[in-house]
Amino acid sequence: MANRGEPSTRHYDEKLQQILKTSAKIFAEKGFHRTSVRDIARATSMSLAGLYYYFRTKEELLFLIQEQCFLTLVQRWEKAVKPETDVRSRIRIFAENHLGFFLHNMYEMKVMAHEDESLTGEFQEKILVLKRSYVKILMDLIEELESQEGGKGLDLRAATFSLFGMMNWIYTWYHPKRDLPLAKFVEQMLRIYFFGVLKGGKVQEPWFTSSSSETGKEAFSLWQNLP
Amino acid sequence: MANRGEPSTRHYDEKLQQILKTSAKIFAEKGFHRTSVRDIARATSMSLAGLYYYFRTKEELLFLIQEQCFLTLVQRWEKAVKPETDVRSRIRIFAENHLGFFLHNMYEMKVMAHEDESLTGEFQEKILVLKRSYVKILMDLIEELESQEGGKGLDLRAATFSLFGMMNWIYTWYHPKRDLPLAKFVEQMLRIYFFGVLKGGKVQEPWFTSSSSETGKEAFSLWQNLP
Amino acid sequence: MANRGEPSTRHYDEKLQQILKTSAKIFAEKGFHRTSVRDIARATSMSLAGLYYYFRTKEELLFLIQEQCFLTLVQRWEKAVKPETDVRSRIRIFAENHLGFFLHNMYEMKVMAHEDESLTGEFQEKILVLKRSYVKILMDLIEELESQEGGKGLDLRAATFSLFGMMNWIYTWYHPKRDLPLAKFVEQMLRIYFFGVLKGGKVQEPWFTSSSSETGKEAFSLWQNLP
Amino acid sequence: MANRGEPSTRHYDEKLQQILKTSAKIFAEKGFHRTSVRDIARATSMSLAGLYYYFRTKEELLFLIQEQCFLTLVQRWEKAVKPETDVRSRIRIFAENHLGFFLHNMYEMKVMAHEDESLTGEFQEKILVLKRSYVKILMDLIEELESQEGGKGLDLRAATFSLFGMMNWIYTWYHPKRDLPLAKFVEQMLRIYFFGVLKGGKVQEPWFTSSSSETGKEAFSLWQNLP
């Protein structure tokens, strides 16, 4: 019965998973646009045309990879988190989930972080929805943290995306052999995010003295118009 | 007659700058590989062939953009920093410099952060050298901070790239109209980086209690083999 | 086990007929070359591979459609015509047969009229034979008409194909809801063909006065070499 | 200045004309869909990519051919027709124009008559507009003829498209060497159309005696459901 789109599931699914895995690797290494479907055919030992039995366009392939990642991410988060009273712990669990996933699926991570904008149209929209709801989880936690622990008057978006930035950027520099193993790594990152890099305990306010920072808007006007 | 390599510099430079600026915008918006030289011709109102007077290949164009950014970045940093005794202040100046540049040249920033790996061969190597020396500046500062202020036993690479991550990631989410203006924005980011998001003053050690974090390496083994 | 060439005929034939009917519709609507075997699979709710039990190639499918049409056309003609003495009546019957078939099987008609040259090799040749013999029927009738009724000195091929042209062209414009019903339609067409559109009875000779027509060969030399 | 779409006109136009002419020939011989752009490249001794300087898609190429034909057809008609009082003469001039064009540009004629439906979207629409206005010219003439000369009660659409059918069908059978030369050919066709093939003068009404014709709607019900 199945006519492209709903092939029989047993073999199909296994093969598709293998294709997604292999493609993610190549996309991560060469970039989505530099990767030709032929590259994927070669890597999967399939024929060019044979691949198209499993996806309709190269872009759909990218979409499938990203979609699966987000779904997995959210699903594991929901399984890992308990209605604990401690916000801070929940944030920690979120970060553990996020980094754990990323370090164990570095190719997919890279693809998600980097090939974000390679999707267009409906594919882009669908991923955007997933991503927004995923981001909202962390943002809500941080908001709760702010309001609950008294807060330092941090900008919510800045606080949220700073953590995402720290975490997502790792694909550009993290080497398993060179850097800390996962558990320690997570600890370090959360330590920085929660307590900062400075040793001292008390928050010194005003802690900065730069003249430029004080002048507000014009502070960096010299930056206008490169070079 | 001026030929390639030694064109009369007056007009040449101005025009080239305009081309770089325009190209950076398009690269930022469509991505390097999705951008065709025709797109650039259209945007600069030049003929396709005419452009090739100013660069030899599309990749060189990307290189020129990135090179100029790094040179500017380093140059301004050197001008802005004084042999101050305070490490923390120097880090702040570095961040101000970095973010100031990024927010005032968002297209170039995006291109630097995102089209990093689109360079190959010699171009890639040259940029790598520049980038490494730029990263080293911050890394050295943080090392100094660690050793001087007593330190919290942070991993140097993690601490360095966490700050870069926070800063470089902004191209994915920062909207001038929606988010904080530059000066406040820098302040927020440094506050998080220096003191963390938690309110409290004293560092609680051990501050975390997660069982998974304690188990070390195996902690996230469930992540193996997506999905 | 029935194998290709001698399948059990009962089910086979019914199913084949259904496939031919469906294919004719799609060929008519999208054109032979634009139609993929997948389109036919979809429309017949069969699997792609399943179809190939009923025909060996897509071209054979087209051949079968055309062949069946011609055979039917000739067969019904032979059944309808009586050794009447009146040539004119026999021509009328031929036209009724032809148009009756066409209007009742518009998809097949379109395919016959339009996808004529989509056949190649042996298929083409076989259809050509059928077509020639079919055309010959009408041509012979018209020849008989000419010689018998005295004739107007008409060119035989021109007279024959003019009628075919009038009839075959209808697939491009005839709409059942908009145009005359079959019986009246046939009448109109034959009236034009037999008596012309002009009202008058007597043939005016010379009926034309155009100077260009008189100049013979060079008349339309301005047409040479478009535009 | 020119950037695809408005190239400089001198050389461009000549070359484009040559491409159109060559393409029309191939389209006529192999059919539009069977013709690959490579075929055209070969026939024009240009490179595949080089062709795309002159048109954006293969379909546009077909459009250009058809458009030019219709424009030429209308333009020459307007130049040829005089506000003569005689409708019949004007119809004759129309037919002369149409057939003259067709016989002198048989490839283009075939393409117009046969590859009609190969256009889609806007291209199709534009040609449809041209075609409708072209058809309207003849239809108006025939209407005038009907009302003026008294008329035989002919259906307007049937009368109009019968003539078009006779004329347009010639691409399927006309051979310059075998058939009548243009002037005589036009004469024959008009004679049939105006006076019919029957010799006699008077219109016999009712001129037909077929029983089936009299039964009206059900006349050809045997045709239902091929075979």
Next chain:
DNA sequence: GATGAATGAGGATTCATTCAT
């Protein structure tokens, strides 16, 4: 009889780049 899975060949189109002028 029927189908899921696979493939070789070919198709339209785009692109970076060049070169004569």
Next chain:
DNA sequence: TATGAATGAATCCTCATTCAT
């Protein structure tokens, strides 16, 4: 300096067809 015209190479994708089951 600048450009119109041209091109080789590559890209994504579709298609008719097959074959083991």
